[in-house]
Amino acid sequence: MLEVVPSPIVSSTLPDPAPVQVAVIVGSTREGRRAPLVTDWFTKAVADRVDVVLDVIDLAGFDLPAHYTPNATPSLTDLRVRLAAADAFVVVTPEYNHSYPASLKHAIDFAKQEWRRKVVGFVSYGGVSGGLRAVEHLRQVFAELHVHGVRETISFHGPWNGFGDDGQPRDPAGAAAAATVLVDDLVWWARALRAARQADLSVEAGEW
Numbered sequence: 001m002l003e004v005v006p007s008p009i010v011s012s013t014l015p016d017p018a019p020v021q022v023a024v025i026v027g028s029t030r031e032g033r034r035a036p037l038v039t040d041w042f043t044k045a046v047a048d049r050v051d052v053v054l055d056v057i058d059l060a061g062f063d064l065p066a067h068y069t070p071n072a073t074p075s076l077t078d079l080r081v082r083l084a085a086a087d088a089f090v091v092v093t094p095e096y097n098h099s100y101p102a103s104l105k106h107a108i109d110f111a112k113q114e115w116r117r118k119v120v121g122f123v124s125y126g127g128v129s130g131g132l133r134a135v136e137h138l139r140q141v142f143a144e145l146h147v148h149g150v151r152e153t154i155s156f157h158g159p160w161n162g163f164g165d166d167g168q169p170r171d172p173a174g175a176a177a178a179a180t181v182l183v184d185d186l187v188w189w190a191r192a193l194r195a196a197r198q199a200d201l202s203v204e205a206g207e208w
């Protein structure tokens with residue numbers, strides 16, 4: 001059910017101890033969606049960590065323009081400001097027709113520099129594949145935006161996306177371990193890339 005790989009990373013040995021700002025992006029906007037269940041589990045799973053600060057960006061709460069436009073709107077500005085403030089991203093995504101929801105791609109394409117030279121991790125859910133096909137497509141998209149994707153993925157699959165009637169993962173210990181592995185790696189990359197961005201502002205301002 002969960003892809004868990006032991007991590008040798010000890011993030012506290014890195015020189016920059018400031019907490020990592022993590023934007024948790026909720027990709028599904030469907031009525032009746034399971035996304036809040038999965039997102040709530042993830043945010044609670046990492047709530048005790050002192051090395052991350054979460055900002056949950058729920059795309060269902062944004063009124064993004066239907067057409068791409070250079071004109072700012074309140075929702076668009078809010079989205080871009082919050083993405084810019086992030087050192088790292090965690091994308092919570094289901095699988096729709098062997099890929100990720102259009103709502104997520106729509107939001108991704110509205111930003112550019114806000115993504116650049118940062119790191120992304122994935123929490124996926126779906127049917128038999130646990131959303132992993134959505135994640136593989138997202139890795140290609142984020143590579144184009146100069147975003148490093150961490151190897152570890154948290155993936156829930158099966159009936160009700162791997163969650164029981166109580167709204168909790170059917171394998172709570174495995175899910176918690178997977179969250180630790182994912183966020184350990186995310187923090188390592190986020191700190192390394194933050195230091196690199198601060199040291200070389202020309203890279204930060206680079207064109208495509």
Ligand SMILES: Cc1cc2nc3c(=O)[nH]c(=O)nc-3n(C[C@H](O)[C@H](O)[C@H](O)COP(=O)(O)O)c2cc1C
Pocket residue numbers: 028029030032033034035036094095096097098099125126127128129130131161
């Ligand atoms: C339009 C649509 C297409 C879907 N396609 C797939 C699919 O290709 N593979 C899969 O495993 N699950 C698929 N599902 C099941 C979803 O992954 C599952 O219902 C999930 O809960 C959807 O996320 P949401 O509830 O947050 O919208 C699909 C669901 C929808 C609504």
